[in-house]
Amino acid sequence: MDKQQIAVRLSLKRIGIECTLDKFLYRLILQKSLYLVQEAGIQLGYYYNWYLYGPYCSNLAKDLFAIDDEIRISKEDESDKWKLDEPSTNILNRIKPLFDIDDKSQLAKKLELFASLHFLVVRKKMDRQDIQSLKHTLKDFGKDFEESEITGALKELQDYGILP
Numbered sequence: 743m744d745k746q747q748i749a750v751r752l753s754l755k756r757i758g759i760e761c762t763l764d765k766f767l768y769r770l771i772l773q774k775s776l777y778l779v780q781e782a783g784i785q786l787g788y789y790y791n792w793y794l795y796g797p798y799c800s801n802l803a804k805d806l807f808a809i810d811d812e813i814r815i816s817k818e819d820e821s822d823k824w825k826l827d828e829p830s831t832n833i834l835n836r837i838k839p840l841f842d843i844d845d846k847s848q849l850a851k852k853l854e855l856f857a858s859l860h861f862l863v864v865r866k867k868m869d870r871q872d873i874q875s876l877k878h879t880l881k882d883f884g885k886d887f888e889e890s891e892i893t894g895a896l897k898e899l900q901d902y903g904i905l906p
Contacts, residue, residue, distance in 0.1 A: 743812055743820045747805050749786055751821035753779050756834040757841045763810050767850050772806055773798055774853035775841060781860055782904045783833045792866075794883070796858035837902050855880075855887055855895050860905055863896075870896055870905070 743751065754761055759775050762768040777797045780786045790797035813819050826834070840856070843849040858880060862868045868876060873889050880887055887895075899905035 743809060746787055747809050748821045748824050749784070749826075750776060750802070750805060751809055751819070752824060752826050753784055753786070753830075753834060755821070756826060756831065757838050759841055761806060761809055761813075763806060767846055769803070769806070770795055770850050771846065771853060773802065774850075774857040776802060777857045778837065778840065778853065778860070778904060779834065781864070782837045782902070784830055790861065792861060796854050796883075796885075797861045837904065840898070840902060852895075854885065855891060856899055856904075858883075858885060859892065859895050860899055863905065 751761060753776065754772070757775065757779065759771060760768075761772065763772070774796065776786065776788070777790055777799070780788060786802075788799040788802045790799045792798075841849065841853075843852060859870075859876065862876060862879060863870045868879065870876070873892050876892055877887065877889055880892070896905065
């Protein structure tokens with residue numbers, strides 16, 4: 743594993759997300775989790791574009807498969823030899839409750855909403871006060887969220903310091 747992959751692995755461990763790639767749902771959770779981790783202040787070095795399910799990074803996908811391959815083949819997790827620095831640990835501890843949902847389908851839906859809203863507001867410069875426009879944009883991409891879900895997600899992103 744290179745240093746970037748080790749940082750990914752350590753970040754996932756800290757927030758309690760397994761690096762499992764065998765189902766699309768798990769890959770979606772990984773992509774959105776790491777997008778939010780990075781936007782919370784952990785500098786992982788990935789650039790995201792908008793894709794069918796919100797923010798997506800093909801380089802991250804490659805790294806996740808490389809991490810998975812290395813652990814499966816070597817039966818060893820090289821990240822066990824490393825530790826995150828204190829500021830990164832503090833950031834991840836602060837946002838960890840965002841990921842504390844046992845039902846993977848519910849977690850995926852929540853993370854897709856949070857990451858998509860963040861991307862639309864921060865990268866696409868959509869007005870966070872215009873809930874109707876956000877709802878319609880999400881709906882155009884096949885995401886049917888209620889206004890209350892959008893409002894709640896924006897508040898939670900702000901409360902966790904992910905959305906300025």
